[in-house]
Amino acid sequence: MSAWPDGYGLHVLEEVDSTLDEAARIAPRMAGPVWIMARRQTKGRGRRARAWADPAGNLSSTLVMRPEGTPAQAALRSFVAALALFDAVVAATGRAQGLALKWPNDVLLNGGKLAGILLESSGSGQGLGHLAIGIGVNLAEAPAPEVVEPGAVRPVSLLSETGVAVTPDEFLTELAAAYARFETQFRTHGFGPIRLAWLDRAARLGEVITARTGRSETTGTFETVDEQGNLVLNTAEGRVSIPAADIYF
Incomplete structure (x- = not known):
């Protein structure tokens, strides 16, 4: 197991409406970046306000921070988060086979959707109050096919595809450690190396x-x-x- 990264807080809740909503609530008073994890969400959401199904045993989390720079620069952290998710899966399972990153913000395993990322922020103009990076991972169970919109990639779980059982707490530690590494790279060297690393893992590139x-x-x-x-x-x-x-x- 990786160690929890220095400088990142952790806020664990038994139940919450949404970890993204909790991020907005705690952002004004936090001293540094904080990971939020909930055992259960009652109003989880995905892109375009779609409902996000998260059965028990899956990861429901959000990283909230106050980054410097413009909103456009902050939005590039969706790629940082995707790389961190990729590495966290490899750390948890010992394998990269079948893993790929789907633009703009999904992680695929054996062609199915394993995880999703959703960015939300506050502020106006060129100012940014806070950035919240919501991350959901199907660790134990994939949502039922009927809750997925027609034509979307089928959902899969880490357990069903690899046989590896990982708790949300264990996976979040790997995810937080991986994110901290890529965040440091992003802050130090900019988007260029992140972009190239993401493209190396991209699904359907050239197709x-x-x-x-x-x-x-x-x-x-x-x-x-x-x-x-x-x-x-x-x-x-x-x-x-x-x-x-x-x-x-």
Whole structure:
């Protein structure tokens, strides 16, 4: 097991509405970055306000911090968190086989969705009050298929895919340690090394994928992620840079 990283607090709750909501509540009074973990969430959420199902034994957590820089720079920490999740799974299971990172914020195992990341922040203009990085991991059980929207990647659990049983407490320690390492790299060297490491683990790089927003749909070859974290597709109309979308394979 890794050791808990220096400089990061830990706040464990038996039950909460959402660890993201708790992050907003404690942000004004915290002295440094804090990990929040809940044994049970009553109103967990994912991207675009979708409900997030988290059966017992899974990880429901949020890292809340007050980072320097612009909101756009802070948002790049979704890639930092994804790399930390990848390494935490490897640390917990002893294997990287079948693991991949799906833009913008999912971790896949054997082609199924193992974990999701959701960033929320407060502030206005170029100011940033706090950044909350919500992370949910299907450690023990995957949500039922009927709670997943049509066309989405099927959910899987770490236990069902690897046979490895890991408690939320154990996994969070590995995740926090891995995140601290990548956060230090990000602060010291910027997004460049994080971007390259993420691309080395990217799902469907070089393959045809579809990016959907509420207003449009774009299909093309997944070429890269640019220096701003945008998805770059090579389409019939040329290269397209996409800042936010849901991805379908």
